[in-house]
Amino acid sequence: MKGQSDGPVIRATGISKQFGETVAVDGVSFEVSRGETYGLLGPNGAGKTTTMRMVSGLSPLTAGELTVAGIDVSRQAREVRNILGVVTQEDGLDTDLDAKSNLTTYGFIAGLSRKEAEKRADAVLMFFDLTDKADGEIDYLSGGMKRRLAIARAFMTNPQVIVLDEPTTGLDPQGRNRVWQELDTMKQAGVTILMSTHYMDEATALCDRLAIMHHGKILAEGAPDEVVNRHAGPEVAQVRVSNGVRQDVVGWIEGAGFDYREAGAIITVTSRNGERPDLSGLEGVRVSYRSSNLEDVFLAMAGRKLTDE
Amino acid sequence: MNIAAPNTYLAGFRLRSITGIWYRHALVLRRNLLTSLSWYFVEPFVILMAIGIGVGTLVDSVDGVPYAKFVTPGVIIGSAMFHAIFECAWGGFMRIQKGVYETTLTAPVSTREIAMGDLAWSMTRAVLTAVCIGTVAALFGWIDNVSGVGVLLAAALVGMQFGALGLIFAALSPNVHILSLTFTVVASPLYFFSGAFFPISVMPDWVEPLAWAAPLTPSVHLARGFVTGDLGMSHLYSALYVVALTAVLFPIAASLLRRRLVK
Incomplete structure (x- = not known):
């Protein structure tokens, strides 16, 4: 051809x-x-x-x-x-x-x-x-x-x-x-x-x-997995916050320099340089970790203002 | 391996683009043959009967020609025009809106070839309706000259000319409401002031030149020449005028279509 x-x-x-x-x-x-x-x-x-x-x-x-x-x-x-x-x-x-x-x-x-x-x-x-x-x-x-x-x-x-x-x-x-x-x-x-x-x-x-x-x-x-690893780290934290402490939690995340995204009662926080965010010391939050995905890369690269899809 | 055949070109046009688009239109007609008959046949037939026989009993004759015979070429050419405009203005607009042209462009087809394919089909439609009405008119004796066959040539020219005009409106109209002006403001006035129903000479003197310059008038004149068998140089000029208009309108239509489709 x-x-x-x-x-x-x-x-x-x-x-x-x-x-x-x-x-x-x-x-x-x-x-x-x-x-x-x-x-x-x-x-x-x-x-x-x-x-x-x-x-x-x-x-x-x-x-x-x-x-x-x-x-x-x-x-x-x-x-x-x-x-x-x-x-x-x-x-x-x-x-x-x-x-x-x-x-x-x-x-x-x-x-x-x-x-x-x-x-x-x-x-x-x-x-x-x-x-x-x-x-x-x-x-x-x-x-x-x-x-x-x-x-x-x-x-x-x-x-x-x-x-x-x-x-x-x-x-x-x-x-x-x-x-x-x-x-x-x-x-x-x-x-x-x-x-x-x-x-x-x-x-x-x-x-x-x-x-x-x-x-x-x-x-x-x-x-895909390479991009995820490189830009969002292996894991993200999903933080469920009660209303009263939301401001404090967001303040802490911003202070620590992590990228995050808020969706309803859940705040998703991406790893930074392979370091996963440790929020265990905070009051009024429930933290769970899951594997990162491309959505998280997007959050990390394009900034927190990104809306889903 | 891509299984498409190598392309053949003529004057810069890829031939398969044009025959392919023509084939698509023909397939649509075959699929809707019965409903299409009302378009090609019934409506102009009704007009011919109402005007030719109905009005004809009151008018008797125009310039020595029985009224029905006078009106026949006008009705044929008018129907040819409406078919061409409908295909290219309305149909073309729908094909823009529904992404049909866009799909066509994903094949190795240019916007110029799309325009040419549509014109080839609007010409076909115009000739088809001329055949339908012409046959009926011939049965009634309203076309009795061998030269009457020339009406088909006049219809073909109108088909190309108004196909190009229709595409221009399709490419320019932002929505169907604007598009509908093609019929109310353009096609209908042209139809009634083209000399189809009464000779141009009955209009006020200052309107006459305008009426002659109007794009449908020369074709009605040409068709009438074929039907009466009384052909002269004015008919040749009329044909050349229509061809020249089409030659001007086509590139405009093609480039407007390109502007609309290729961004």
Whole structure:
């Protein structure tokens, strides 16, 4: 295949995107290797979608360099879209067509012959377990089925690289599980996946490596457990406080220089330099410890003002 | 290995993008064939009957042409226009809103090719409705010249022209309420003042040039020339005017669509 090399499949070097005065992506660099699942993790507005759209050749770069399979996205956006399977954030399904026709028309537009598109649609529907919905009206499919159909559509050309913008946002737990399973199967088949998510658990479960994004920048990058260890330490303290002493406890935590987050009656305190916060001397608190996760990294890196998801 | 075939280009357009989008539209029509018939056939047929026969009994003839025969090309061209505008303005707006164009762009397709694919289809729609009404009109003897087949050419030109105009409105409209102005403020006035129902010459002198410059009028004139078989240079000029307008409108439509979709 044209443009393939042994180097990284996706290589972004200092890519930026500006909309008027707003800087959506601010000099981001990362590389995705063949067969790897790489995640962009961050809250809404972090710049994930814009980054994904730039990689997909759907949004021109303001600055930086970006290659996909050795092809310069800035110069040959169309060639890049020839190689990639892209699942946009909205499913973008065509409600004027039934489920299978959504696949066949996309396949035909992407360059398959009508016969190939037909054959491939049957295979893809089977793989995503949507065969019995082939004739279904799009509007009557559940959210999870729509999402899977949108992912199936990106697979019509059998791409070896797929870009998935928030694969499970808005899905119920079953729907999410289902999509996770399918992404895992693709991964086993050797497909390179670039995905974005604002779910920490999703990133942990699916990604070989990930980048945590905030305000258009990458704050931390690496394998999920490595990132957690490096930035949040092995454990966090969860502190249940009674109302009267809240101010004292917060004061103590701030004085000791730990990062923390308040959610209802629970204050979560992250480790610092591997040192876990020892709050045993305080009155009116119940402390328990648990393993740190990416959420805690986020807290540590992006500051305490961060709201959940 | 990506299994898509290599791309073939013509004048910078990837051909499969255009045929693919046309195929998508054709599939939608096939899926809704019966309801679509009311659009292609019943409504213009009703207008033709009401005006041609109903009003025709009062009017007798225009410039020596029986009224029904006078009105036939106008109704055909008007219907062609409404089909093109509906496909590209309304349909195009919905495809923007529902992310259908966005999905199309994830394939190796450009916004210019999306616009061209939609125009190819709006032209097809315009010709289809012209075939439907034209057949009925021919059965009634309101089209009795061989040259009447030329009406299809006029309809095709209108299909492209108003397809481009429709896409412009789709790309510019922030919501459906603004979009609906395309029909009330643009399409309907054009229809009624295009010379479809009465000759331009009955309007006040100062309105006449305006009416001739209006984008639908030349096509009605062209179609009427084919139907009556009385063709002259003015018909050639009319055709060239429509082609020129389309040539101007298309790049505008494509770039507005790009502005709307590629950010």
